[in-house]
Amino acid sequence: MYENTLTQIGLDGQQALIYEVLLKNGPLPASKISQKSPFKRPLTYKILEELQDVGLVEKREDPGKVAVFHPLHPQKLGELLDEKIKKAEQAKYALGSVIGQLTSDFNLISGKPGVQFFEGPAGVEKVIFDNLTSKTEILSYLDMGALDKYIPEINQRYIAARKRLGIKKRNLVNDTPENRERLAGYHRDITEVRLMKFADSSIHFASMIQIYDDKISYFTLDPERMIGVIIQDKNIVDMHRQLYLYTWQFAKPLPGQDTPTTPPTAIAAGPRTESQA
Known part of the structure; x- marks a missing residue:
């Protein structure tokens, strides 16, 4: 139900599915989560760890009891979206800094x-x-x-x-x-x-x-x-x-600048004094 939206925000398909299982069923141990998903237990643990890293799942483990995984507030998804937007803006800036040279290289090899x-x-x-x-x-x-x-x-x-x-x-x-x-x-x-x-x-x-x-x-x-x-x-x-x-x-x-000018040549070493643009 939510998988498409969650993947657009920044989760991958597996993370979106596990988070949705927890939202609909409440806190569960990994074995139950695995049963309610198409993933085997080792992969389920890996996905749960990833969801913990992004702040959408919390692991609670009482002494002598099986660990239970709790879904955290969906408000965290807004923060993930903000981070995705920030990274997209950084990527856009990075591309803008090289797109001119990339275009130039492409045009040169294509004869343009x-x-x-x-x-x-x-x-x-x-x-x-x-x-x-x-x-x-x-x-x-x-x-x-x-x-x-x-x-x-x-x-x-x-x-x-x-x-x-x-x-x-x-x-x-x-x-x-x-x-x-x-x-x-x-x-x-x-x-x-x-x-x-x-x-x-x-x-x-x-x-x-x-x-x-x-x-x-x-x-x-x-x-x-x-x-x-x-x-x-x-x-x-x-x-x-x-x-x-x-x-x-x-x-x-300019007045005082009346010496003959030679054609443009390669630069030769010479005095380095202040000049205009």
Whole structure:
């Protein structure tokens, strides 16, 4: 009668059947429980021990008498359900932390571009920090105001990590008075910035693109829908890299930053000084 419900809550079929026997018949010794179930006595004892462990059965044994097993209050089933929900949430979080890479691996072996999708601030952080493994210079389109507004702490940790690793980067940034002020006086040893005029400089995209190795990543910082995507595909990345370099030619260097720029290359060891995102 209750077996289906009890198994949905978290008991297995054998546990559900024995617990139901006790609920309907009251306290019984193991021999009687075995007779009222399809299980032999050794298995019945094992199931009763499992039910004791989860708090649904209590064993009472008076001196000189056979042990009797008592069913405990069904309210305990609510606690078991809460625990099951908690474990399911933990499993969902664990899957969420690896599903992007699992999908990427699957797509790569099936000949499709590897695509990883992430959500929330933690997901965006994974997307940003992914390029710290880059063996090539990182090419970025940045909304510096959005970085400062929505993820300043994440960005500062990223800046410090990239500085320690000496990873070079180019940033294309909207040419606004605010961005020029942000960029004034920053160290440029491993970051080169150029300014470009958007058709409508009043628009803030709150999104960024980063090109590195054979990957391109996108992330948006809209607080209501913060997402990140990493695509791993050489053909797609080569196209975006060439488009970026073409745009770079027409962008304005910052004042004092007028040395010729060489094509993106593998990272070489060099001074590790403070830089911008």
